[in-house]
Amino acid sequence: MPIYSEKVMDHFMNPRNVGEIENPDGIGEVGNPVCGDMMTFYIKVKDNRLEDVKFKTFGCGAAIAVSSMVSEMAKGKTLEEARKITPQLVADELEGLPKNKFHCSNLGAQALSKAIDDYLSKKNKGGKK
Amino acid sequence: MPIYSEKVMDHFMNPRNVGEIENPDGIGEVGNPVCGDMMTFYIKVKDNRLEDVKFKTFGCGAAIAVSSMVSEMAKGKTLEEARKITPQLVADELEGLPKNKFHCSNLGAQALSKAIDDYLSKKNKGGKK
Amino acid sequence: MRQVYLDNAATTPLLPEVREAMLPYLGELFGNPSCLHSWGDAAREAVERAREQVAQLIGAEAEEIIFTGSGTESNNFAIKGLALAQQAKGKHVVVSAVEHFSVLYSARTLEKWGFELTLVPVDKYGVVDPDEVRRNLRKDTILVSVMHANAEVGTIEPIEEIARITRENGILFHTDAVATAGTIPVKVKELGVDTLSLAGNQFYGPKGVGALWVRKGVRIIPLLDGGVQEGGRRAGTENVPAIVGLGKAAELARMDMPARIKHLTHLRDRLLTELPRKIERVVVTGHPQNRLPGNASFCVEFIEGESMLMWLNSQGVAVTSGSACTSRALKASHVLLAMGLPHALAQGSILFTLGLDNTDEDIDYVLEVLPPIVDRLRQMSPLYAKFTKAGKGGK
Amino acid sequence: MRQVYLDNAATTPLLPEVREAMLPYLGELFGNPSCLHSWGDAAREAVERAREQVAQLIGAEAEEIIFTGSGTESNNFAIKGLALAQQAKGKHVVVSAVEHFSVLYSARTLEKWGFELTLVPVDKYGVVDPDEVRRNLRKDTILVSVMHANAEVGTIEPIEEIARITRENGILFHTDAVATAGTIPVKVKELGVDTLSLAGNQFYGPKGVGALWVRKGVRIIPLLDGGVQEGGRRAGTENVPAIVGLGKAAELARMDMPARIKHLTHLRDRLLTELPRKIERVVVTGHPQNRLPGNASFCVEFIEGESMLMWLNSQGVAVTSGSACTSRALKASHVLLAMGLPHALAQGSILFTLGLDNTDEDIDYVLEVLPPIVDRLRQMSPLYAKFTKAGKGGK
């Protein structure tokens, strides 16, 4: 009985969208080494849609799988749709997470949200795009 | 690893000198049902020697074996010699007793001693023999 | 010589199926369930399966089962852990006078920690009167513990009725079901208790493992501090093979229980009725009907239990006298004394506890070998001498 | 795929000889050692033989050995039992900051019971400075506990020196030797301690059994109340098969120890020297020389331990990260933090603990599969990205 579902293991071992985006439209960083997990999300926005999403993650298997899953779920969505990716939805898509790892799905959704915030604040300031 | 030595088991299963003596010269009773063991020793004295020793015992394996051993050790001894049968000597003759059964060897020596006391006090009173 | 094991209350042999279930975990599948690699995964899976099996036996949820190292540990855990968790509410604890030492002395330890203890008496059959429990409850009573059945005299206690009273009063109720779980039906919801102990070696499972069922939501302070095993409530590397064995034993017990009860009850009833016919002045101890299916307990007048036990052993028959096996105290059983038996009679206790392997021939054999042993011992008993002198039967 | 078990600190497999020794006690010889009949006699004999074997392993008297259900239980028993027995004398307890949770949280429980606790720090290798212990002693200090070796970083502590200080001050000293007994020489007289814990599953014996050695004359309050098993100091039916297995494992460990140490040290030293050559920015944790023969522990910069563990597992290699196996807390190991490692580095902990079955080929395999895993994880690590951007090696 592995602690992780097959889906989690798949996303952990073959994470989608790993990397950075050059000149991203938004960056979201959450976590710190004290709590054990750190995620950085990079987004590219076009016509209010997440054209590209990438991430870098320092953390446990769940943290990596969550990052991958969030990136996959977010890609192609409008910003409003992307905001609706809740930790529970992420965990469900991953076919469950161990109780003590649930906070990772929080982090994933937060990081994405922060990247969107970052994009919006830059847009408001700079009027770019 | 039985709790009792072979010697104890032998005296327990084939106790020597079980019974009562009719018109004994002395009787010694010790113990009570609360403490778990009761012994009654009967002695017949001739020329200051224990001509016969018999006992009845209610109690555990050790109590019965001790009674048997004491009776055997006492028989034929002078009263003074019989007084020297200490609990330790009885235990040694039995090739040891479990720690929590050592008190039985006390009881055996006491019962014999009491029977001798009884004989002596009767003698002093009645001047008989 | 015939070998007849009639001491199943002390411990039972492993069923072959139980041993088979355990063996892989003494071999290849040796992992530690807390570990995150494949060895750990296999061990964790085994432990969680066992938890399901134990839960099913007593009609509980798997997550309510905490594995421990013995029935004794389960009882210590329950009594101390519940009392410590509740001490802000009150410091009065009520237990029956016939509890197993692991409950009784845990409660005595609570006294040393500043709790107050009330022992509830029993009647001559060893039954706790629920009204007695009620009368002993106080404003500051936080815990009641009454065993489901007493292993020494077989008496089954009115747990449901007592639970109704504790529930009405908002007081936690622990029951020691070590003698009943896996032997007779034990359903936590029907019993209405809050915590319940059981042990593997009482129903053909392994030694070194027990469980405490804790109703969801009931707070308990751990007895063993350390790692987060068992949901943080019982630290220490899990004894995986034993837990697997307990699970298997629970599954088998659940399936075979009616047949087992029938078999044991038949043999027990033969002993209960035939032994007193063969030997004069023998009394049955415990409740005449409402008793464990495998328990036939007696007191034989004028002689002492251990000497009977030793003689029977020399004839290949294994029995216990009083609580000899756990106390080795030289005193008469606290259970028999609580039932009002005089000391001398209580000393003559002898306990036959039947197992699945026993046959009618075993009973025949006991009925054949015991009477001459009793005779022999009575011949050397000063109490018997007094009795016969006083005019046999004249009593 | 190659299967390489490198998590022997979590638990070891049973040696075949140990399993063989246990099997009869899972079969015919199922008796309860407290019983006075032949079944009990056989079980008692087995337990007492095991007691001798364990005593010999640590140079003690058999009667000083108390069998328990785990290393955790032994530590809880020692810390709580010694403190409670001494509380009239004082209520101050001193333990090292790197103790196993079973010691640490037992000491925390003592705080709840009104005791005061001082944690003694360690240096960067995890070594307790005896002078630090001395400085922390008070008039009312009644107990000091420092582990013999830390299983997580392998560091062996200067127990003899600390014992000299506690003895001078008339203070009891417990050592947790769960990681050392059966692995390196442990002689209670040389160590000079008052109590010492050990556990079977650390040296190819069974789970579900441990022991506490208590120097003759030292008073300790039982953790488990009940029957008079283990001289009245640890109640509950003895786990006979496991105790027999522990005894056998102790005997084998005593005889084979030099050869085992040689084998393990060789493999360990290969890992300690070759891994840092294969992977940049890896640090060895624990003492460079004075460490357990089978312990090779590291922190790998920029990545997290569990993800390495999971990847290694997919390649058939079982390891542990930090104290993952007993804590599953998501925080960095308290041991590494106490040694002064920054959180991020401590998160990258990876622990190889070698066993008798491991070979040079196992080490070759690990050295082959781990570097690409580290690479892969670093490629997705934001910390590694920052490091490389800041100018690799420029640090």
Ligand SMILES: Cc1ncc(COP(=O)(O)O)c(C=O)c1O
């Ligand atoms: C009713 C009851 N409770 C608890 C126990 C304790 O079990 P153990 O000695 O296996 O820990 C027993 C043992 O026979 C028992 O009969």
Ligand SMILES: Cc1ncc(COP(=O)(O)O)c(C=O)c1O
């Ligand atoms: C040093 C030390 N003490 C105590 C323990 C506790 O052992 P267990 O979990 O088997 O009870 C361990 C476990 O690995 C340990 O390494």
